Amino acid sequence: MRTLARSAVAVVTATAFAATAACAPPEDKNSGGGSGGTAAAGATSAADLGGMDALVAEAKKEGQLNVIALPPDWANYGEIIKAFGTKYGVKVNSAQPDASSQDEINAADQLKGQDKAPDVFDLGGAVASANTAKFAPYKVATWAEVPAALKDPNGAWTNDYGGYMAIGYDSAKVPAPASVTDLLKPEYKGKVALNGDPTQAGAAFSGVVMTSLGNGGSADDIAPGVEFFKKLKAAGNFLPVDPTPATIESGQTPVVIDWDYLNVAQAKKTASWKTVVPAGAVVGSYYVQAISKNAPHPAAARLWQEFLFSDEGQNLWLKGGARPVRAEAMESAGTIDKAAYGTLPKTEGTPVFQTEAQTTKAKEYLTANWAKAVG
Incomplete structure (x- = not known):
């Protein structure tokens, strides 16, 4: 089970955020060449870069993604990270999986401007709501299928699983x-x-x-x-x-x-x-996904979000026993993993x-x- 630090008090809100997260400064990794100064840093959707193929190409150029506070046995994150890396040929640097949401924000502040800074956040509501200025607005392709109460209308954050x-x-x-x-x-x-x-x-x-x-x-x-x-x-x-x-x-x-x-x-x-x-x-209770506005690998960060909210990503969370935020839409479309969905209480x-x-x-x-x- 996730550490208590990962479970800082914060219950989902119907109009704002969701429950808990974690992180700490990542290890020093070799640079993949990504830069917050690229066009991807300002993209609010894949369309801004010319579509998904263009986003994938940019992410592959960057070559790396820095994630933080994602325990491999928490909601199937281990398999999710592996699947993303294999699918897109992007190396995922996963730093200290067990820590707190505030540690995650602290790492982003301390490592700002460095290639090892976190690209994305998986946060709890209390910490997320206090740090929205650090998020880069982005709407994934399936954004419309996320219930309105579980996302920021401008795409700054989106609830993902819970x-x-x-x-x-x-x-x-x-x-x-x-x-x-x-x-x-x-x-x-x-x-x-x-x-x-x-x-x-x-x-x-x-x-x-x-x-x-x-x-x-x-x-x-x-x-x-x-x-x-x-x-x-x-x-x-x-x-x-x-x-x-x-x-x-x-x-x-x-x-x-x-x-x-x-x-x-x-x-x-x-x-x-x-x-x-x-x-x-x-x-x-649901958790919050957001992209750091100072992400050193902005294209990879956005591609990661696309993957998490795709049918594949949502079903991988479901496989881990978590309830994907798009479950209702996927059930209607017949794209949900029915066997895994059927095992939930x-x-x-x-x-x-x-x-x-x-x-x-x-x-x-x-x-x-x-x-x-x-x-």
């Missing part, structure tokens, strides 16, 4: 929970873990929102979620351990509240691991995407009440 908060559980050790409140039952004593501290980690934050929805709360009121964890602790069911693949495989954390794509991925290592999205408690109820104002209010409530209620 998922829903879920309950992962070892079916060989505990019964299947039918609802959030089921976790209060004796069968789950000492078995329920939350991925992180909700005052610091995005996954844990959204876990509290999910439990709030499952206990009569709303996007505007997460108090029932905090109260739920207070009861969970009082019942002896809350396990104050940060879950990892190792703790799951060893049986230390047989129930984990985390994003569905992370829980689904665990089934590859633990055959009895199942995932459920509680009915009526569906909390959604079913959802029942309208997904909740907190607004920035709701997220801020919830964070303030957690800061004031979480420690008192749960410790």
Whole structure:
């Protein structure tokens, strides 16, 4: 599972950004000859360069792409990076996969003007919304198929992949929970873990929102979620351990509240691991893609975006258990990987995407009440 640094608190907004990301300064790589001063640096679409063939040609001339904070086992990024490099003959320099969104922005600032600076960003909402001046507007060929609420109207940023908060559980050790409140039952004593501290980690934050929805709360009121964890602790069911693949495989954390794509991925290592999205408690979150306006390889950066939002790129995320942002359009067009899509946990109820104002209010409530209620 992704590190907590990668999961800084930031839930998707219905009108602004999405959940979390990461990065740190990349290693010193040999230059591929790219330059932020090329025509590609000002291109807001492939058409500005003469079409996709021209964009591909420019990217191949640059020869390299600098990505940062992309764990290979996170949403299938390892295969995505390999597929892009193989398809276009562009070397992908992937720097320090585990870090924070702010580290990513810091790297862009510190390495500005250097060939090793990050070309693209994969960010969480809080950091992304504070750094839009660093983004280069660009609309991919499939941009119209991304829901309006999940992209900047001028193309400065676009949500790409994400998922829903879920309950992962070892079916060989505990019964299947039918609802959030089921976790209060004796069968789950000492078995329920939350991925992180909700005052610091995005996954844990959204876990509290999910439990709030499952206990009569709303996007505007997460108090029932905090109260739920207070009861969970009082019942002896809350396990104050940060879950990892190792703790799951060893049986230390047989129930984990985390994003569905992370829980689904665990089934590859633990055959009895199942995932459920509680009915009526569906909390959604998507990540943000953006191009650095100071990208040393501007054509490769734009080609990378085209690949990520193409059917091929979206299906590769789906293969990793993440929900691609174009899923609905691809399903209608018959281009989605139906087998992979069918493995995702079913959802029942309208997904909740907190607004920035709701997220801020919830964070303030957690800061004031979480420690008192749960410790």
